[in-house]
Amino acid sequence: MKIETRKQEIVSAASILFKEKGYSAVTMRDLAKAMGIKAASLYNHIQSKQEILSTIIIELAEEFTTGMDKIATSRDSAIQKLENIIDLHIDVTLRNADGLASLNNDWMHLEEDNLQYFEKMREEYEDSFREIVRKGVDEGEIKSFNIEIIVFSTLSTLRTLYLWYPKQKNIDANILKHDMISVLLKGVV
Amino acid sequence: MKIETRKQEIVSAASILFKEKGYSAVTMRDLAKAMGIKAASLYNHIQSKQEILSTIIIELAEEFTTGMDKIATSRDSAIQKLENIIDLHIDVTLRNADGLASLNNDWMHLEEDNLQYFEKMREEYEDSFREIVRKGVDEGEIKSFNIEIIVFSTLSTLRTLYLWYPKQKNIDANILKHDMISVLLKGVV
DNA sequence: TTATCAAACTAACAATCGTTAGTTTTGTTT
């Protein structure tokens, strides 16, 4: 369907604006201007402003859910699973850094149903992460620090990649992955 | 001045609402309702919605600037300086976790002058951080990973503390500091 | 050429926004 293409253009333009000013501060007239058309014309392609937001966020959240499921159910070691999680975040960030801004900062503006769906996915993602770390500590692969702190500090860094990566020039994805694994898992001292 | 007290109450209530929905999505009527008064009554104590935002953000940014200046100009080792930076972030987070949400997510809604002032402080803060790490690497205290990745991953975690700390129950500040230093500097593997 | 249809347009709506003006309430001081 051709309409899908045009809708995707709108979603992409919106992702950039949402990243810069947040969902609430971006008006349909702002978005239209960025597309070079009038605000009313947007409604030939989308149903509402809310639909744009949920398209951006739910798609990304499902990517993370799918990726985490594969990682968590594998037979890899805890360390290998953590490395795969880092990989997952870097891959998604490279593909859609703009959309991740909405996922991180504007999820609370989702309407009822999608909000619950999103929160459920996020909770399960964090639970899987925690479980991987817990098992890693149990089996002596990971130092027995406070598990919550390990999960929090790692996830904070991975979730903020979208802000930082676009500013880095000429950094190869594979080198980035390798360095992130070193810093996050092996420490800097 | 008594008016300062009432203004501070408004700023505190606003910090909580801004944290939950972001600056743009919080209306003066929302804020008034949280205070148990009418929207117009707010203007007996503040000049504008914008003034509330800048009060929250600039105050915190200056705290970080002052703290970083003391740390950066001391004769401590690079490692000790990093530990002091972790301390600084934890201290500020314990004192004003709600306000940090605005500093992290709504700084772009500051008006021209304050926006430039804020951005200058943030840039200088990051430069100081980078310089500490650089010197630490030069002198062999810190592993020679990509400096930007070290700065970014550490700062991401510290900046996101405000989201995570309030959810942790019964965690002593000193234990938190100790564990954060362990995880951020010494790695988890 | 004519018919078709996606995709743009103009114009307007009801609701809500931050804010102002002027008035009343409340509590303290003289």
Add this chain to the structure above:
DNA sequence: AAACAAAACTAACGATTGTTAGTTTGATAA
């Protein structure tokens, strides 16, 4: 009791919001 100031109120403003209705444009197919 009278006077005062702080802090609340009611009412309304002009601007902007997301969105709808109806119309025109422009490219493609018959």
